[in-house]
Amino acid sequence: MRVVTIVILLFFCKAAELRKASPGGARNRVNHGRAGGSRKSSNPVKRYAPGLPCEVYTYLHEKYLDCQERKLVYVLPDWPQDLLHMLLARNKIRILKNSMFSKFKKLKSLDLQQNEISKIESEAFFGLNKLTTLLLQHNQIKVLTEEVFIYTPLLSYLRLYDNPWHCTCEMETLISMLQIPRNRNLGNYAKCESPQELKNKKLRQIKSEQLCNEEGNEQLEPKPQLSGKPPVIKTEVDSSLCHNYVFPIQTLDCRRKELKKVPNNIPPDIVKLDLSHNKINQLRPKEFEDVHELKKLNLSSNGIQFIDPEDLTSGSYDDTLNAEQVQKLLYLLESTEDPIIIERALVTLGNNAAFSANQIVIRELGGIPIVGSKINNPNQSIKEKALNALNNLSVNVENQIKIKVYVSQVCEDVISGPLNSAVQLAGLRLLTNMxxxxxxxxxxxxxxxxxxxxxxxxxxxxxxxxxxxxxxxxxxxxxxxxxxxxxxxxxxxxxxxxxxxxxxxxxxxxxxxxxxxxxxxxxxxxxxxxxxxxxxxxxxxxxxxxxxxxxxxxxxxxxxxxxxxxxxxx
The missing domain is CATH 1.25.10.10 (Leucine-rich Repeat Variant)
Known part of the structure; x- marks a missing residue:
């Protein structure tokens, strides 16, 4: 069995700076309230809020408000009520008060990262029943309850990391909400800051008894068995089922063991791990984090359908992907809406597209249209990574035939996008190759x-x-x-x-x-x-x-x- 190898690099989300061109190359930036204004163009974007120190623009028929880095401390009353996306990152907002966003009933995404938020009142998100994305990372929030999110029934993407979470009983309802299986994109990466015994523990991994472990608390005492039957003990999958070889390299052979999970006690010095031909269909967060020497990993013939984004973190996987892995990565890229997974998958494909053999493999597996579709993503970081991947793929002349359908779109974005931005440079590099x-x-x-x-x-x-x-x-x-x-x-x-x-x-x-x-x-x-x-x-x-x-x-x-x-x- 040929050993498959995974190459992944970490990249982090950053706030999107979205711009879109009108046909013919007109610049669509609207600089409200700034000296100099926007330059005249053939098809300017309509100014929805003249005089305000923010930018309102339309992208793919959806209205955005960009009020990033404006030193705001509150929501301004004159903002359009029909906004779908609100970008308020890197301001000075400290408190989210009740009904603060209630008039923006169409809002789908709200970016509040990198503010100074320390308090969120229980009805702060009242009226946002269409909100799907909420970014609260990089703030000063210590305590939050599930009650805050009652008014956001469609919320499917929530970022809470880099806040000083105080993990006590007050947090129990929130943590329970994050741990519901269907909420797999809510609160990923958020960790406790205090108390000391829970420091750096992920909110999604904390048990309720750890939060409410007060003196005299009887909930930790074993409950009597009512039925008289012995308790059912769920055993973890043990690596003793596998064969351990020392020569020529430290190898753990777990092939064809009917495993449904990755063994929980893999020796940390294992260099090669073969888990092929089992029944593993999902990888848990940081599954191989403690296997420090791991270089070769074979997960083929398992039918894996879901990979947690934190599994895509190891720099120790230093070889190129084979065709089977490329196909799985393309499936993941096509099926997920998680921007972190999309970004990491694009980086991986882009790195592998630097090799001539993989340029052909990615094309033959239908990867170019999948990557190309991401250049229309409103997330500027995703757009940049997609352009970089297409740039590497375009070195192959046959690939250029498929990539040329994106040339006009790339030209429009280069001309109308933010000047000197990473997206503009990535687009120019692709056009140069083409x-x-x-x-x-x-x-x-x-x-x-x-x-x-x-x-x-x-x-x-x-x-x-x-x-x-x-x-x-x-x-x-x-x-x-x-x-x-x-x-x-x-x-x-x-x-x-x-x-x-x-x-x-x-x-x-x-x-x-x-x-x-x-x-x-x-x-x-x-x-x-x-x-x-x-x-x-x-x-x-x-x-x-x-x-x-x-x-x-x-x-x-x-x-x-x-x-x-x-x-x-x-």
């Missing part, structure tokens, strides 16, 4: 003007990535007219100033060199081709550019001077 050859370059023709806008407004990293993409296009004579016809702001010429960082300056010069070479080969410079005013052509072959090129001949860097001399005179 345009290494000429096959799909024409798909970017209508976005060239907008790409130049991102170039002149972005930071250093963004400028470098956009230039890499434009350089790919400039090497193709068929794209020369589209590049030269693009309307480009005159600030583009500032990239040719002598003080510009070398990695940017050299790429800008190479762009000019490639375009000039294409025109020279076609003998078009002599005919003075016609392009409109404000076009890239009018900038590159105008007096200001000529003056800058003349100055660069005396640049202090030898590489820059050499590059200037390589550009044909015009």
């Amino acid at each position: 345009t290494v050859t000429n096959a799909h370059q024409d798909m970017l023709s209508s976005y060239i003007t907008d790409l130049f806008h991102v170039l002149v407004t972005g930071n250093g990293s963004t400028k470098v990535q956009v230039l890499k993409l434009l350089l790919n296009l400039s090497e193709n004579p068929a794209m020369t007219d589209q590049l030269l016809d693009a309307q480009v702001d005159s600030s583009f010429l500032s990239l040719l100033d002598g003080h510009v960082p070398k990695e940017i300056l050299l790429r800008a010069l190479t762009l000019l060199q490639n375009i000039t070479n294409c025109l020279s080969e076609e003998r078009r410079l002599a005919t003075q081709p016609a392009f409109p005013a404000g076009s890239l052509f009018s900038l590159l072959y105008g007096k200001e550019c000529a003056q800058k090129m003349k100055a660069l001949v005396h640049h202090h860097d030898a590489d820059v001077k050499e590059k200037v001399t390589m550009i044909p005179k015009f």
